[in-house]
Amino acid sequence: MADFSYLNTHRAEILLSAANKSQYPQDDLPEIALAGRSNVGKSSFINCLLGRKNLARTSSKPGKTQLLNFYNIDDKCRFVDVPGYGYAKVSKKERARWGRMIEEYLIERDNLRAVVSLVDFRHDPSADDVQMYEFLKYCGIPVILVATKADKVPQGKWPKHETAVKKKLDFDETDDFIIFSALKAKGVEQAWDAVLKYL
Numbered sequence: 001m002a003d004f005s006y007l008n009t010h011r012a013e014i015l016l017s018a019a020n021k022s023q024y025p026q027d028d029l030p031e032i033a034l035a036g037r038s039n040v041g042k043s044s045f046i047n048c049l050l051g052r053k054n055l056a057r058t059s060s061k062p063g064k065t066q067l068l069n070f071y072n073i074d075d076k077c078r079f080v081d082v083p084g085y086g087y088a089k090v091s092k093k094e095r096a097r098w099g100r101m102i103e104e105y106l107i108e109r110d111n112l113r114a115v116v117s118l119v120d121f122r123h124d125p126s127a128d129d130v131q132m133y134e135f136l137k138y139c140g141i142p143v144i145l146v147a148t149k150a151d152k153v154p155q156g157k158w159p160k161h162e163t164a165v166k167k168k169l170d171f172d173e174t175d176d177f178i179i180f181s182a183l184k185a186k187g188v189e190q191a192w193d194a195v196l197k198y199l
């Protein structure tokens, strides 16, 4: 069992990109996956937690990440950046491929410890967000809900937005709820606390 009190988060690198399980890393290191709509800030979340500018590729163009990207952290655990959903300009066929790829990972991956589910704090969660959260709950996968882009919501409105997000998701209060901003590096400590709990 690795000692996570000495996790060197600066020792991080992209390990590999995978389209299916035959390409996943073959060991038993614990993994935390990132899920959320295209452009919600998954890659930015990874960069922010690892204190890196552009380790995980970010883009203002949605739908950039098409494969499961595995990031090695200090040879002790991994972040898995999952391609975003809800991007309109994707063919039916692509969408189906995406669905199979995600389900294969979420359902069959023994290494998976928890999913960081990202939603945009500015808006009510979309139907896709609700479906993803329900799917994770159905699978019994622990969820760390991260409400991102909080820098774009005035702080006085945070309680109102938090209530709206939780209501729409039928949020399970035993899951973590973290108000986050990659831009302001806000919520980083809480996010790490939540992640480490599952490693």
Ligand SMILES: Nc1nc2c(ncn2[C@@H]2O[C@H](COP(=O)(O)OP(=O)(O)OP(=O)(O)O)[C@@H](O)[C@H]2O)c(=O)[nH]1
Pocket: 036, 037, 038, 039, 040, 041, 042, 043, 044, 045, 057, 058, 059, 060, 061, 062, 063, 064, 065, 083, 084, 085, 148, 149, 150, 151, 152, 180, 181, 182, 183, 184
């Ligand atoms: N203001 C603000 N912008 C953010 C934040 N997080 C991400 N962004 C911006 O949102 C855009 C998308 O961020 P990404 O991290 O690439 O989003 P993603 O979820 O990885 O997107 P895909 O890989 O396409 O699924 C970029 O322009 C980021 O700079 C945040 O906390 N605040």
Ligand SMILES: [Mg+2]
Pocket: 042, 043, 044, 057, 058, 059, 064, 065, 081
């Ligand atoms: Mg991305």
